[in-house]
Each structure stands twice: as C-alpha cells, then as structure tokens.
Amino acid sequence: MTDFPFDVVAFDLDGTLADTAPDLTSALNHALGALGRPAIDPESVRHMVGHGVRALLARGLAATGESSEALIDQGFPIFLDYYTSHIADGTRAFEGLEAALDELTAMGVKLAICTNKLEGLARELVTALGWDGRFASLVGGDTLPVRKPDPAPLFEAIARAGGGRAAYVGDSITDTDTARNARIPCVAVSFGFSDRPPEQLGADRLIDHFDELVPALRALGASVLPE
Ligand SMILES: O=C(O)COP(=O)(O)O
Numbered sequence: 001m002t003d004f005p006f007d008v009v010a011f012d013l014d015g016t017l018a019d020t021a022p023d024l025t026s027a028l029n030h031a032l033g034a035l036g037r038p039a040i041d042p043e044s045v046r047h048m049v050g051h052g053v054r055a056l057l058a059r060g061l062a063a064t065g066e067s068s069e070a071l072i073d074q075g076f077p078i079f080l081d082y083y084t085s086h087i088a089d090g091t092r093a094f095e096g097l098e099a100a101l102d103e104l105t106a107m108g109v110k111l112a113i114c115t116n117k118l119e120g121l122a123r124e125l126v127t128a129l130g131w132d133g134r135f136a137s138l139v140g141g142d143t144l145p146v147r148k149p150d151p152a153p154l155f156e157a158i159a160r161a162g163g164g165r166a167a168y169v170g171d172s173i174t175d176t177d178t179a180r181n182a183r184i185p186c187v188a189v190s191f192g193f194s195d196r197p198p199e200q201l202g203a204d205r206l207i208d209h210f211d212e213l214v215p216a217l218r219a220l221g222a223s224v225l226p227e
C-alpha cells in the first residue's frame with residue numbers, strides 16, 4: 001500500500017459515476033405517457049434523481065398533475081420494464097472517471113458503489129458500462145432494509161470492499177448527509193444531479209472534473225487524518 005490516505009473509496013452511481021439522465025428521462029416519460037401524462041424535459045428530470053425509482057415517479061407525477069401511491073404502483077413496472085431494456089442507450093461515464101478509477105486501483109485502493117438505485121438495475125448498468133470486476137462491492141437502495149441517507153448502506157459497501165479508511169464521493173444532498181451520518185469524509189462532484197447549488201451540499205471537497213479526484217482525496221486525507 002502506498003501513502004494514499006484511503007483504503008476504500010465508495011461512489012454514488014447516478015449523477016456521480018455516470019450521467020444516467022438520458023435513459024432515466026426516457027423511461028420516466030415512457031411511464032408518464034402510459035399514464036396519460038405529458039413528457040418532462042431532461043433538464044428537470046436531472047434534479048429529480050437520487051432517491052430511487054418510486055421517488056422519481058412521484059416527482060414526475062407531481063410535475064404533471066396529481067401524484068398518488070396508486071399511480072406510482074401503476075407506473076413502477078412500466079418504468080422498470082422500459083429502463084431495463086434501455087439502461088445504457090444514452091448513459092455515459094463522466095469524463096475522466098476511468099482514468100481516476102485506474103489510478104486509485106493501481107495504488108491498491110478498493111472501489112465500492114453505494115447507490116439508492118435498485119441493486120439489480122445498478123448491477124445491470126455496471127455490466128453495460130463495461131465495469132464488471134472494477135468495483136469490489138455494490139450496495140443498492142434495496143440491498144438493506146434502509147437506504148441512504150441512513151449510513152448503513154455506506155458502511156455495508158465499505159465493509160464488503162474490505163473495510164479500512166474510507167471516503168465517499170457523491171452528487172446530492174442525500175450523499176453528503178449519508179457521509180455525515182457515517183462520519184466519513186465526502187467529496188461532491190459539481191456536474192451531477194443536485195437539486196441545489198453544489199457549493200451548498202456541505203461536502204469536504206468539491207470537484208468539477210474527475211481529474212481533480214485523486215488530488216482532492218489526498219488533500220482530504222491530510223486534513224482529516226493527520227499523522
Ligand atoms: O435515484 C436513484 O435511482 C439512484 O440515485 P443514486 O445512484 O444517485 O443514489
């Protein structure tokens with residue numbers, strides 16, 4: 001192990017590792033259409049992601065009329081069916097991500113995913129993006145009885161990746177709240193799906209590009225883990 005300050009770096013998925021908004025938008029609009037609702041523009045959908053499929057449907061329904069548990073129940077299988085077969089049509093890793101992950105892996109750092117996406121969907125997406133074998137663990141929104149911002153899924157993702165000194169990288173207030181609840185240092189990306197200005201997420205470090213990730217983690221390690 002090098003002098004890198006973390007053994008495990010855990011990542012949120014939607015809006016952090018990958019720009020999933022195009023396919024989430026298509027699936028949401030497909031479900032809304034089936035329920036007689038108009039489509040929502042992709043830019044608005046970006047700010048509705050991060051709390052799981054049901055929350056996305058609830059927000060989509062509320063933006064186009066009434067939302068109810070019954071309508072969400074109706075839309076849920078329609079969304080899932082469509083999204084499963086279009087999971088990586090327009091979804092792309094954010095620029096610079098692969099190089100940053102390679103650099104971490106070369107230093108012996110284990111990579112983990114902690115997302116509120118359903119675990120099955122997250123695993124399919126990881127495979128579709130060619131990331132099989134890249135991540136030592138993946139914990140989704142339905143892996144445990146609780147989801148982010150409860151710290152348990154993050155602890156679980158870190159433990160399954162081998163444990164040790166950990167940091168979390170995310171794009172939303174759910175992620176920074178999760179890290180705070182877990183008392184784990186947090187880096188936020190400014191290019192994700194946050195529903196508020198990224199400076200207001202309360203992350204320990206904010207990055208605008210994945211080129212900045214490894215230096216930000218080093219600086220963070222030096223500030224929170226003094227010798
Ligand atoms: O809203 C979702 O489905 C998941 O979002 P996350 O990967 O940002 O946790």
Ligand SMILES: [Mg+2]
Pocket residue numbers: 012013014015016049050170171172192193
């Ligand atoms: Mg996210």
